[in-house]
Amino acid sequence: MASFKFRGNGKVQITITHGTKFDGTPKRFYREVPYTTDRQLQIDAALFLADVVNGVASISCSSTIDTLFESFIKEHTVDVGLKGATSGRYEQLYNNQIAKYFSSRQINKITRSNVREWVKHISNHGHAKTGGPLKPKTVKNALSLLSSMFNYAIFDLEIIDKNPCEKIRIPKSDVPAKSDKDFYSEQELISLFLLLLEKRKDPRSITHATVIFLILFTGMRTGEVMGLRWEDVNFEENKLYIYEERIYVANVGILTDSPKTPHSIREISFPAFLGDMLKDLKAHQQHYQELLGEEYQNTGFVAVIDAGTPQHPRNTYKWFKRFLKANNLKDTTVHDLRHTHVAILSRLGIKIIDASKRLGHANTRITQETYEYLFNDIDDDISNELDTYYKKIMEPANL
Known part of the structure; x- marks a missing residue:
């Protein structure tokens, strides 16, 4: 379907509606042509429609941010090899933070002032669920994505000359930064461990409780634990090989891919008691495999349901929230347990460079920016510590 909008400069904007976007809304393509006659305009519209259907329609400087984003994602997925998980994160970030403000705005009419106002708005009111302030990291990621889209328009499409995202400062957020007091104290950890150990005795909770222990004592991301397979567990050397993650992305679904950065593909050691827990979990799964016989689906993942299929990546998060509430424990998230792991390492005197490798950060700068206040310069073997x-x-619990 084609529609026309007559400009005051002797040109007509042709809009073609064809197909749907990732969120179910219609896809719209735009092209400006000189106006001569109505007949020629219909011919131009027919040629444009053919380009759209054949996937060769190009975008112009007067196209919208929606159109630019779709072209950006398509180009980077097909030609650059953008991972499915990363693409899903981009789409979620675009939907939640960028589209609501810029969706139908023309690329060539967005100014630095517009971007500055947008950054200020999402910093204070950008939270998708509450409408409250966003963490500076999320604001930074949204601005980085928008800037990458404009750079794509400049260097790849050559349809604009300037990037309005340059030299935009992110304002200080009202969201308080994490500090040492936000993590569990040793006494709180003892209570948490004891309750988790009790839950491990319950066949319905053994998987979730073991996942929590894995994150607490390895610093793995939740998606990395969900992507862990038994073949990646070396019981003889107490090592884990991390090269895959399973995550859930809203409006996209469950994605299985390599970790978020090449540095996240790593080998880490785990303490001996954790090896015993993993052996118990494997025996639990083998019991159900014998019980269900051919009905059991041996997928090889560490975190599975009783039938053998992988746990949904969000299941442990929901279980953990219920667990904390039921036991009147300090509210936290599964991801915050990764931060708690770093806090434990700092208490043991582990160097920040060693913690960075363990966490799978691309470089120590990321670890330093987030956790430097936790560390000192004492070096020791992480797993033994x-x-x-x-x-x-x-020990006080006599276990």
């Missing part, structure tokens, strides 16, 4: 730490704080 974690094992000693666990036994030390659990």
Whole structure:
């Protein structure tokens, strides 16, 4: 379907509606042509429609941000090899933060002032669910995505000359930064460990409780634990090989891919007590495999339901929230347990460079910016220290 909008400069904007976007809304393509006659305009519209259908329609400087984003994602997925998980994150970020403000705005009419106002708005009111302030990191990611889209329009499409996102400062957020007091104290950790150990005795909770222990004592991301397979667990050397993640992206679904950066593909050691927990979990799964016989689906993942298929990546998060509330424990998130792991490492005197490698950060700068206040310069073996730490704080419980 084609529609026309007559400009005051002797040109007509042709709009073609064809197909749907990732969120179910119609796809619209735009092209400006000189106006001569109505007949020629219909011919131009027919040629434009053919380009759209054949996937060769190009965008112009007067196209909208929606059109630019679709072209950006398509180009980077097909030609640059953008990972499915990253593409999903981009789409979610675009939907939640960029589209609401810029969706139908023309590329060539967005100014630095517009971008500055947008950054200020999402910093204070950008939270998708609450309408409250966003964390500076999320604002930074949204601005980075928008800037990448404009750079694509400049250097790849050559339809504009300037990037309005340059030299935009992110305002200070009202969202408080994490500090040492936000993490569980040793006494709170003892209570958490004891309750988790009790939950591990329940066949319905053994998987979730073990996942929580894995994150607490390895610093793995939740998606990395969900992507972990038994073949990646070396019980003889107490090592894990991390090269895959399973994550859930809203409006996209569950994605299985390599971790977010090449540095996230890594080998890390785990403390001995965690190896015992993993062996218990594997025995639990083998019991159900024998019980269900051919009905059991042996997918090889560490985190599975009783039938053998992988856990939904969000299941442990929901279980953990219910667990905390039921036991009147300090509210936190599964991802914050990764931060708690870093806090434990800092208490043990582990160097920040070693913690960075363990976390799978691309460089130590990321770790330093987030956790530098936690660390000092004492060097020790991480896994042995974690094992000693666990036994030390659990000693009062006579376990």
